[in-house]
Amino acid sequence: MKPSIKILTVLLASGxxxxxxxxxxxxxxxxxxxxxxxxxxxxxxxSLPSRYSSVELGYVTSVKAQRHNDCWAYSATATxxxxxxxxGLTAVDMSVPHMNGWATTRSNGKxxxxxxxxxxxxxxxxxYLTSWSGGVLVSDLPEWTINYxxxxxxxxxxxxxxGVTSLRYLGGESRDVIKQAIMDNGGVASSYSHAGSLxxxxxxxxxxxxxxxxxxxxxxxxxxxxxxxxKENFVATPQNNGAWLIKNSWGDNNxxxxxxxxxxxxxxxxxxxxxxxxxxxxxxxxxxxxxLVQNEIYGATYEFDYLEKQEVTYLNHFDFDGEFYLIDxxxxxxxxxxxxxxxxxxxxxxxxxxxxxxxxxxxxxxVTDYAGYLCMDIDNYLLTEASGSIAxxxxxxxxxxxxxxxxxxxxLSGSDDYLFLNESEPGMSYLYENGGFTDVLDxxxxxxxxxxxxxxxxxxxxxxxxxxxxxxxxxxxVLDATLIQRYLAELDDLIDKQLALADVSGDGNVNIADATLIQxxxxxxxx
Numbered sequence: 138m139k140p141s142i143k144i145l146t147v148l149l150a151s152g153x154x155x156x157x158x159x160x161x162x163x164x165x166x167x168x169x170x171x172x173x174x175x176x177x178x179x180x181x182x183x184s185l186p187s188r189y190s191s192v193e194l195g196y197v198t199s200v201k202a203q204r205h206n207d208c209w210a211y212s213a214t215a216t217x218x219x220x221x222x223x224x225g226l227t228a229v230d231m232s233v234p235h236m237n238g239w240a241t242t243r244s245n246g247k248x249x250x251x252x253x254x255x256x257x258x259x260x261x262x263x264x265y266l267t268s269w270s271g272g273v274l275v276s277d278l279p280e281w282t283i284n285y286x287x288x289x290x291x292x293x294x295x296x297x298x299x300g301v302t303s304l305r306y307l308g309g310e311s312r313d314v315i316k317q318a319i320m321d322n323g324g325v326a327s328s329y330s331h332a333g334s335l336x337x338x339x340x341x342x343x344x345x346x347x348x349x350x351x352x353x354x355x356x357x358x359x360x361x362x363x364x365x366x367x368k369e370n371f372v373a374t375p376q377n378n379g380a381w382l383i384k385n386s387w388g389d390n391n392x393x394x395x396x397x398x399x400x401x402x403x404x405x406x407x408x409x410x411x412x413x414x415x416x417x418x419x420x421x422x423x424x425x426x427x428x429l430v431q432n433e434i435y436g437a438t439y440e441f442d443y444l445e446k447q448e449v450t451y452l453n454h455f456d457f458d459g460e461f462y463l464i465d466x467x468x469x470x471x472x473x474x475x476x477x478x479x480x481x482x483x484x485x486x487x488x489x490x491x492x493x494x495x496x497x498x499x500x501x502x503x504v505t506d507y508a509g510y511l512c513m514d515i516d517n518y519l520l521t522e523a524s525g526s527i528a529x530x531x532x533x534x535x536x537x538x539x540x541x542x543x544x545x546x547x548x549l550s551g552s553d554d555y556l557f558l559n560e561s562e563p564g565m566s567y568l569y570e571n572g573g574f575t576d577v578l579d580x581x582x583x584x585x586x587x588x589x590x591x592x593x594x595x596x597x598x599x600x601x602x603x604x605x606x607x608x609x610x611x612x613x614x615v616l617d618a619t620l621i622q623r624y625l626a627e628l629d630d631l632i633d634k635q636l637a638l639a640d641v642s643g644d645g646n647v648n649i650a651d652a653t654l655i656q657x658x659x660x661x662x663x664x
Contacts, residue, residue: 185313185316185317185320187363187364187365188362189316189319189361189362190361190382191223191319191323191324191360191361192360192361192382192384192396193361195222196219196222196223196323196324196360197215197218197219197222197324197358197360197384198218198219198229198230199394200384200386200387200388200394200395200396201388202386202387202388202389203233203386203387205237205253206254206255206257207233207236207237207257208355208356208386209257209258209259209261209262210233210236210237210240210261211233211386212259212262212326212327212328212356212386213236213259213262213263213265213266213326213356214232214233214236214272215324215326215358215384215386216322216323216324216326216358216415216416216417217266217272217299217301217417217420218231218272219322219323219324219358219360219417220322220323220416220417220420221299221420222323223321223322223323224420229298230274230275231271231272231273231275232273232274232275232277232278234253234282234283235271235272235273235281235292235293235296236261236265236271236272237257237283238283238287238289238292239265239270239271240257240289241253241287242289243288243290244288244290244291245290245560246558247558247560248290248435248557248558249289249435249556250554250555250556250557250558251556252285252287253283253284253285259326259328259411259414259415260413260437260438261435261436262326263304263436263437263509263510264435264436264437264438264544265436266300266301266417267300267302267304267468267596268431268433268434268435268436269300269301269423270294271297272297272298273296273297273298274296277296277298278293278296281293297423298422298423299420299421299422299423300420300421300423300427300429301417301419301420301510302419302421302466302468302510302598303417303418303419303468303509303511303512304415304416304417304418304509304510305318305415305416305418305507305508305509305510306412306413306414306415306507306508307327307407307413307415307416308327308407308408308409308411308412308413308414309407309408309409310407312401315359316362319359319362319416321416321418322416322417322418323360324358324360324384324416325358325359325407325415325416326356326357326358326414326416327357327358327359327406327407327411328354328355328356328357328405328406328410328411329342329344329354329355329399329403329404329405329406330352330353330354330355330404330405330410331352331353331354331355332344332348332350332352332353334350334372335371335372335373337370337372339390339391339397340370340391340392340397340398341370341371341372341380341397341399342371342383342398342399342400342403343371343372343373343375343400343402343403344373344403344405345373345375345402345404346402346404348373348404354411356386356411357384357385357386358383359381359382359383359384359406359407360382360383360384360396361381361382362379362380362382363379363380363382363398364378364379365378365379366379366380366398366400368400370398371400375401375402376402377401377402379400379401379402380399380400380401381398381399381400381401381406381407382396382398383396383397383398383399384396385397413508413509415509418512419512421466421598425601426461426600426601426602426603427461427465427598427600427601428458428461428598428599428600428601429596429597430455430457430461430596430597430598430599431453431596431597432454432455432565432566432592432593432595433544433560433561433565433592433594435544435557435559436470436542436544436594437470437510437542437543437544438543438545438546438557438559438591439542439543439544439547439591440471440540440541440542440543441540441541441542441543441545441591441593442540443584444539445538446538446539447534447535447536447537447538447539448531448532448533448539449530449539449540449541449568449570450529450530450531450568450570451469451528451568451569451593452483452490452526452528452529452566452568452569452574453526453565453567453593453595453596454489454526454566455524455526455527455597456523456524457522457523457524457599458599458601459523460601461599461600461601462519462520462521462599462601462602462634463517463518463519463520463599463600463601463602463609463611464482464515464517464518464597464598464599465514465515465517465598465599465600466512466513466514466515466598467480467512467527467529467595467596467597467598468510468511468512468595469510469511469529469541469542469593469595470509470510470511470541470542470594471505471508471509471511471529471531471539471540472508472509472540472542473508473533473537473538473539473540473541474506474507475504475506475533475534476504476505476531476532476533476534476537477502477503477504477532478502478503478504478529478530478531478532479501479502479528479529480499480500480501480502480513480515480528480530481497481498481499481500481530482497482498482500482518482525482526482528483496483497483498483525483526483527484496484497484522484525485522485524485526488524489564489574490525490526490528490567490569492569492572492573492574497528498518500513500515500518500527501513501514501516510542510594517600517609517610517611519609519634520599526567527595527597528569529541529595541593541594542594543566543591543592543593543594544559544561544591544592544594545559545589545590545591546558546559546589546591558589559589559590559591559592560592561577561578561589561590561591561592562578563576563578563579564576565577565578565592565593566578566591566593566595568580577590577591577592577593578590602638603638604640605641605654605655605658606638607620607621607631607635607638608620608635609634609635609638613655613658613659614655615655615656615659617639617655618652618653618655618656618659619652620639621639621647621649621651621652621655622649624639625648625652639651641654642654
């Protein structure tokens with residue numbers, strides 16, 4: 138029998154499910170109709186224009202026509218495309234079927250338990266992008282198609298061109314914060330409640346706060362705004378002018394080419410009801426010398442908030458690839474905004490994280506200035522062991538709980554059917570409390586009567602250094618040639634890994650010829 142710890146209540150909708158979480162004994166029930174509205178600006182940011190369009194600036198790809206209930210996937214791929222275009226890359230079309238197919242039930246019965254025609258949630262796409270399972274270019278999948286028998290682990294892999302490193306949640310944020318995100322990144326993935334009677338000529342939409350008729354959730358991309366857009370243009374009349382410009386996924390079906398306007402005062406758009414609305418803050422071109430080390434690929438399906446403590450240390454234990462021995466970035470998910478965090482490398486002792494904090498290596502610290510997937514650059518920490526853990530210590534604001542994302546099983550309300558079934562195993566994630574470690578699966582079993590559990594969303598981007606990068610700073614330049622010269626003059630020592638990188642000629646020796654080759658290559662590149 139499945140443990141009745143948590144259920145996911147859903148309202149089936151036009152390509153999106155509306156989630157509300159219920160956790161017995163740990164947290165209050167969140168009703169989908171009790172949403173947090175977008176905060177009104179006390180004073181508008183004078184640096185923001187009154188009108189803006191990513192479409193006019195060329196940061197938006199063409200409107201597509203969805204075939205299944207996969208508007209959530211169109212919304213997310215459009216948002217990534219906008220970020221790429223905003224960053225100066227050439228126009229790219231990302232494959233929606235690849236994301237939809239990836240999010241189907243795997244051959245072992247786990248993962249997202251759905252077919253390509255079933256509904257989805259926005260957290261699916263967030264996990265897909267931040268696990269570097271996508272985006273995948275349409276042009277890279279010319280001979281692959283999805284069908285109703287598609288299984289998530291049979292979807293083509295190794296095709297990701299751009300991996301998302303930071304993804305910011307925006308539901309419930311102020312209007313100016315959302316505007317700034319659109320200007321910075323090109324667009325925001327979000328959702329609203331759609332009722333056909335409130336759409337006017339396929340060009341405008343507004344759901345009043347007191348609307349209680351039939352509706353269906355629908356995911357879109359927000360790509361601009363107009364503070365002076367006339368309120369009279371809507372079926373129901375808002376109190377004030379102003380609207381968001383929306384990229385839809387229902388084809389080129391109106392005089393705006395498939396785009397339309399939603400009033401600033403719409404009941405559910407950009408609120409906390411549809412979680413998460415998000416924007417892509419940063420990404421990495423995926424290359425052969427980069428490897429994302431992770432214990433889960435699905436991202437945060439839930440937030441580990443059970444401890445209800447202001448300060449908590451969460452760890453993920455990893456077996457590292459010996460060739461990728463530099464930690465370049467650490468990525469983790471949390472909804473604890475404005476929390477102080479510290480990142481550490483925790484060495485192993487007898488195959489498990491050492492509880493001697495004096496042996497922990499500080500990697501960096503900061504403050505979570507937003508909720509979502511955060512990324513911190515690490516100064517190329519050199520891994521000297523084959524395994525170890527990344528620890529994230531979070532200290533929330535006074536009166537708040539320090540939480541972290543977890544890929545935790547979900548069950549549909551009113552049924553015994555899984556919506557998501559994780560693939561957690563012992564030894565993946567740990568809690569550090571009172572000077573000792575607890576395997577998270579043991580914690581779930583003992584404290585929550587839960588035999589399935591979950592895995593924390595903590596990832597490490599590791600680098601395989603390029604030959605010639607002797608000082609391990611991520612680039613090959615004159616500093617590396619100088620370091621070789623200093624080594625030969627016995628002024629500096631090099632560890633074995635550095636000596637292997639210093640052998641530029643590949644003759645098995647490190648000598649002045651290797652320094653000369655680096656200098657020649659630099660001169661050639663400069664020319």
